[in-house]
Amino acid sequence: MKHDSSPLAMTVPRLAMSLTKVAIALDVSPTSVMQMVEEGLLPRPRVWRRRKLWRVAEIDAALAEWPTDGEQQGEDGEPGRWDAE
Template identity: 80%
Template sequence: MKHQVPPIATIVPRMAMSLDKVAIALDVSPNSVLKMVEEGLLPRPRVWGRRKLWRVVEIDAALAEWPTDGEQQGDAGEPGRWDAD
């Protein structure tokens, strides 16, 4: 039996994602991602020319600040806001 070489996408770590891929990863629509960014729940994308990319580590850090189900929310009654600092 011959071993197949895995496609490059499976061996190169993903560092950033486009709007559509962020939406797929979060199981929401692209419009929902943009709304979460507006509300401060997700980071703003990085920009290179006209291309916008979200860093995977920043999305993960932002999600870690969201309350878990059954957990009390902050004083303002909103989940944690994204803060790059």
């Protein structure tokens, strides 16, 4: 897909991102993103046909639940785990 740098494209909010873009946004590899999903630290992607997309709002909500540096772990000994429920 070609990157659109038109003024309109720059004002349209991004609602969802591909695996590659999530990895870039988090400054990690796509493999690390998938590990975070499997560990429950990030939500699973939404699926349309064969395309997988992560909602930006869900990524943001998940990150807000992560512990900050120096914060104690939860009662179960695990850092904050993201859960849509």
